[in-house]
Amino acid sequence: MATTWQLAEQYYVGVLASHATQNSLRPRASLALPSRGHGVVQLGPRSLLAVAKRPGDWLLRWAPDGSHAPLWQWVEAGHVFNGHALASPDGRTLYTTETNLDSGQGCIGVRDAITLQKRDEWPSYGLDPHALVLDTSSDQPSFIVANGGIATQPETGRSKIDLAHMDSSLVRIDAHSGALLGQWRLADPRLSMRHLAWSRAGSERRLGIALQAEHDSADDKRRAPVLALWNGSTVTAKPHLQNGDSTAPSLAGYGGDIASTDDGWAVSCPRADGVAWFAADGAWRSWQPLAKACALVAGTSLNSATNTVWAAGNQSALITGRNPQEHAIYAIETTQLHIDNHWQLWSAA
Numbered sequence: 001m002a003t004t005w006q007l008a009e010q011y012y013v014g015v016l017a018s019h020a021t022q023n024s025l026r027p028r029a030s031l032a033l034p035s036r037g038h039g040v041v042q043l044g045p046r047s048l049l050a051v052a053k054r055p056g057d058w059l060l061r062w063a064p065d066g067s068h069a070p071l072w073q074w075v076e077a078g079h080v081f082n083g084h085a086l087a088s089p090d091g092r093t094l095y096t097t098e099t100n101l102d103s104g105q106g107c108i109g110v111r112d113a114i115t116l117q118k119r120d121e122w123p124s125y126g127l128d129p130h131a132l133v134l135d136t137s138s139d140q141p142s143f144i145v146a147n148g149g150i151a152t153q154p155e156t157g158r159s160k161i162d163l164a165h166m167d168s169s170l171v172r173i174d175a176h177s178g179a180l181l182g183q184w185r186l187a188d189p190r191l192s193m194r195h196l197a198w199s200r201a202g203s204e205r206r207l208g209i210a211l212q213a214e215h216d217s218a219d220d221k222r223r224a225p226v227l228a229l230w231n232g233s234t235v236t237a238k239p240h241l242q243n244g245d246s247t248a249p250s251l252a253g254y255g256g257d258i259a260s261t262d263d264g265w266a267v268s269c270p271r272a273d274g275v276a277w278f279a280a281d282g283a284w285r286s287w288q289p290l291a292k293a294c295a296l297v298a299g300t301s302l303n304s305a306t307n308t309v310w311a312a313g314n315q316s317a318l319i320t321g322r323n324p325q326e327h328a329i330y331a332i333e334t335t336q337l338h339i340d341n342h343w344q345l346w347s348a349a
Helices: 218-223
Strands: 002-007 010-019 024-033 037-043 047-052 058-062 071-074 079-087 093-100 106-112 118-123 129-134 142-147 169-174 180-184 191-198 207-213 227-230 235-237 257-261 264-269 274-279 284-289 296-299 308-312 316-320 327-332 337-344
Touching: 002 037, 010 037, 010 047, 024 058, 037 337, 047 079, 058 079, 079 106, 079 129, 093 129, 106 129, 129 191, 142 191, 191 257, 207 257, 207 264, 257 296, 264 296, 264 308, 296 337, 308 337
Parallel strands: 024 327, 037 079
Antiparallel strands: 002 010, 002 337, 010 024, 037 047, 047 058, 058 071, 079 093, 093 106, 106 118, 129 142, 142 169, 169 180, 191 207, 207 227, 227 235, 257 264, 264 274, 274 284, 296 308, 308 316, 316 327
């Protein structure tokens, strides 16, 4: 697993190795960071890209095996990084979500994947752009961005303002020109779209979106959905509390990360201490407790041909196959090592 973490008072990026016979994860390689990290992306067989947590001021291209020296790129004046990056299919270009501090508007940095230098800059067509994914639903080279829609104080980059006028949106952007190809909004403007994952289930391509509620009412926030689905033409929130159903817990209105399963979705809920499971159409399925669950990733692993979901918690990780009730708990071996919001399966050449 490639991820960032905190150990004592220091932040790190690194690779965690799994030991199936001992049901544990331990650091195999690591590098100290100047501040808290957020998103990670594998660049080729040996390189890992890490992005500073918003409001961030650094990118890092690093080889866990030491095959090349760490390369740092500091953000340009008047901008901050928003925690996520995306590599183009050919691996030559990086797209980074950023905010222009002078205007408050979101933007997409277009960067050389080797040098990390900015080649161009496009609007994100909204405020607070966060995660982004390649648009696999279209033959046209494009990507999808989740604009969180929340205005923040320039001095901190995180103090939220004017929530009554927040404007979260999902946008499709041309990967060659930066042109806006489409924009979609939820019916509830107080739901912030943050993280994205393409479906693996069924013939219809759907994009799953992890939501974070910004309602004034504590009860509205408690009942708020954490999952929305986009089918290429509309984006719809999927409430998990319906018709007095008592089997679904409150998810505290906060989806930390999202992963697709063979037949649905997993959404981590760190403020509710667990992972929520949904069917492919967004219908509620089940709940798995995991303290401070946040980072999620899906892929074939543990000698399984089916999709496996890895969820990172506070001091342990949850490994789940097709049936969420059949799972294993992996201990984080290093005491006080706290995995951050996201991780990726790491494949070294």
